[in-house]
Amino acid sequence: MTTSHGQRVLHATPESYLGLVSELRAEGFDMCVDLCAVDYLAHPGRSLPDGIAAERFEVVVDLLSLQQRKRVRVRVQVPESDPRVTSLFGLYPGTEAMEREAFDLLGVRFDGHPDLSRILMPEDWEGHPLRKDYSVGRVPVQFKAARSTR
Amino acid sequence: MSSTEGEDLVQTGLIETFEGTQEMDDRASTSGTELLRQQGAVLRLSEGISVDPGAFNTEITEDETMILNLGPQHPSTHGVLRLMMELDGETVLRTKPIVGYLHTGMEKTGEELTYLQGPTNVTRMDYLAPLFNECVFSMAVEQLLEIEVPPRATWIRMLMCELNRISSHLLFMATNGLDVAALSMMLYAWREREMVLSFMEKVTGLRMNHNYIRPGGVAADLPDGWRDDVLAICDLIPPRLDEYDDLLTGQPVFLQRTEGVGTISGEEAIALGATGPILRSSGVAWDLRRDMPYQFYDQLEFDVIVGKYGDAFDRYSIRLNEMRESVRIVRQIVELMPQGDYRLQDKKVTPPPRARIDQSMEALIHHFKIFTEGFKVPEGEVYVAIESPRGELGCYLVSNGTAKPYRLHIRDPSFVNIQALPPMMRGGLVADAVAIISSVDPVMGGVDR
Numbered sequence: 139m140t141t142s143h144g145q146r147v148l149h150a151t152p153e154s155y156l157g158l159v160s161e162l163r164a165e166g167f168d169m170c171v172d173l174c175a176v177d178y179l180a181h182p183g184r185s186l187p188d189g190i191a192a193e194r195f196e197v198v199v200d201l202l203s204l205q206q207r208k209r210v211r212v213r214v215q216v217p218e219s220d221p222r223v224t225s226l227f228g229l230y231p232g233t234e235a236m237e238r239e240a241f242d243l244l245g246v247r248f249d250g251h252p253d254l255s256r257i258l259m260p261e262d263w264e265g266h267p268l269r270k271d272y273s274v275g276r277v278p279v280q281f282k283a284a285r286s287t288r
Numbered sequence: 289m290s291s292t293e294g295e296d297l298v299q300t301g302l303i304e305t306f307e308g309t310q311e312m313d314d315r316a317s318t319s320g321t322e323l324l325r326q327q328g329a330v331l332r333l334s335e336g337i338s339v340d341p342g343a344f345n346t347e348i349t350e351d352e353t354m355i356l357n358l359g360p361q362h363p364s365t366h367g368v369l370r371l372m373m374e375l376d377g378e379t380v381l382r383t384k385p386i387v388g389y390l391h392t393g394m395e396k397t398g399e400e401l402t403y404l405q406g407p408t409n410v411t412r413m414d415y416l417a418p419l420f421n422e423c424v425f426s427m428a429v430e431q432l433l434e435i436e437v438p439p440r441a442t443w444i445r446m447l448m449c450e451l452n453r454i455s456s457h458l459l460f461m462a463t464n465g466l467d468v469a470a471l472s473m474m475l476y477a478w479r480e481r482e483m484v485l486s487f488m489e490k491v492t493g494l495r496m497n498h499n500y501i502r503p504g505g506v507a508a509d510l511p512d513g514w515r516d517d518v519l520a521i522c523d524l525i526p527p528r529l530d531e532y533d534d535l536l537t538g539q540p541v542f543l544q545r546t547e548g549v550g551t552i553s554g555e556e557a558i559a560l561g562a563t564g565p566i567l568r569s570s571g572v573a574w575d576l577r578r579d580m581p582y583q584f585y586d587q588l589e590f591d592v593i594v595g596k597y598g599d600a601f602d603r604y605s606i607r608l609n610e611m612r613e614s615v616r617i618v619r620q621i622v623e624l625m626p627q628g629d630y631r632l633q634d635k636k637v638t639p640p641p642r643a644r645i646d647q648s649m650e651a652l653i654h655h656f657k658i659f660t661e662g663f664k665v666p667e668g669e670v671y672v673a674i675e676s677p678r679g680e681l682g683c684y685l686v687s688n689g690t691a692k693p694y695r696l697h698i699r700d701p702s703f704v705n706i707q708a709l710p711p712m713m714r715g716g717l718v719a720d721a722v723a724i725i726s727s728v729d730p731v732m733g734g735v736d737r
Contacts, residue, residue: 172699
């Protein structure tokens with residue numbers, strides 16, 4: 139466990155992820171407020187506690203305990219070769235849309251999710267836009283090359 | 289067709305596009321447990337929480353039901369929300385919200401803008417509560433920078449946010465009235481909202497998308513005479529809310545359209561991550577302003593409005609009374625507003641005053657640097673959450689030490705809250721669907737980002 143700007147952060151691997159979150163849920167963290175993923179391709183040297191091997195993707199889960207008025211964040215290291223973690227749907231049904239968003243925009247797969255499909259992008263979209271190797275793109279500007287009428 | 293199958297077919301060129309999986313599958317190809325989930329919830333509550341299977345008729349066959357698409361182009365969907373509903377006669381069996389029609393990749397855009405430009409981007413997400421978006425973003429940046437803004441800046445932020453909460457709830461009053469056929473309500477609430485927006489225009493220069501709250505403070509000090517304007521709003525709104533009470537709260541037609549419609553239990557709301565008026569309507573007293581105070585909310589006196597039945601009427605009355613509480617808060621803020629700087633006097637973060645640029649070379653350099661390169665934010669990650677009119681608005685910000693966010697994620701309350709639509713719709717009538725969507729008050733700009 140580490141802290142970041144006064145916030146509790148726990149680290150996990152895809153293997154220990156579900157067990158850790160189940161324990162937290164049993165401890166009273168009854169709401170999963172946020173789930174998102176981060177692509178660390180362009181920022182490999184980030185600081186992590188000892189014993190945690192940095193991987194390309196991270197799934198970041200914010201849990202909230204209404205009773206204890208406490209938050210905790212879980213950061214899961216997800217390897218590029220097999221970007222796959224277990225879905226939290228069984229524990230927190232509210233992660234349904236958030237996991238679909240993380241899959242849609244970053245291509246992390248969630249095992250056990252009831253309907254892992256794109257949610258924001260069109261179904262036929264190729265690639266995952268929030269990945270760092272996905273360029274922003276440019277719209278060609280017409281008038282720059284247009285010939286003057288004079 | 290499963291999602292992987294569909295993607296494979298697209299990639300091998302067998303089909304040109306594939307739009308199957310976002311939509312609701314037909315009954316024959318939906319597995320038993322999934323069907324139960326959808327009926328018990330698409331609901332997609334996990335089985336532990338889903339309702340008693342015996343309460344649902346799984347015997348209905350495909351030809352007895354009808355799929356109805358509501359939206360995305362429908363005036364009651366508050367933008368471009370699309371709902372696929374499976375109907376048995378007039379009864380809604382399953383519902384699936386389909387979103388993404390307004391997706392413009394604002395989180396990706398946020399990675400291309402400097403921290404100073406950031407608020408111009410995030411303010412366009414939940415466009416009915418723009419100041420909250422700016423506020424949560426700025427607070428996240430400030431936590432990464434480990435700076436503290438001057439007290440006056442924080443009080444101004446709270447003042448503007450509470451006024452924004454009033455204007456947002458007024459818009460809810462207007463559209464909710466419109467959706468349940470109380471047309472005059474729309475005109476009245478719009479009239480009051482206009483007053484609040486005029487004040488915002490006076491302060492920020494714009495009626496929406498203000499870009500007023502920025503990292504390090506706010507863009508400009510409050511204008512002369514702001515106290516009178518604010519107090520005029522505080523004097524005007526409560527009597528008008530009493531008029532709304534007369535017009536709607538006791539009106540039998542309105543009650544019939546909202547009471548007992550779209551109910552959700554506290555357990556379901558927590559499981560689905562729903563926050564704000566939806567969670568409070570189900571009897572869970574949870575308001576970040578009181579329970580995890582940020583800014584100076586711990587110095588203020590206000591009540592958290594909690595419902596009991598979790599229906600559309602509770603959500604209406606919660607919002608109505610929250611406006612009264614906001615007026616109470618605003619009055620206290622007017623009393624407590626201190627003198628001082630409205631933004632941090634740290635030339636590395638906030639641009640120098642315009643007058644200084646003519647006199648000082650350094651000021652010119654700092655000004656130039658901030659507006660071209662931006663300021664660098666130390667490496668780190670932080671999650672900040674505030675209570676927006678729709679629930680918990682969060683910002684997860686990752687910095688890699690440069691002048692632009694490495695990752696900007698906004699946890700928008702509407703995005704999570706619309707997951708509560710299917711359990712609310714289940715077993716109700718199609719006609720209630722409109723009242724239910726309205727009572728959730730989703731803003732599609734925030735949902736799709």
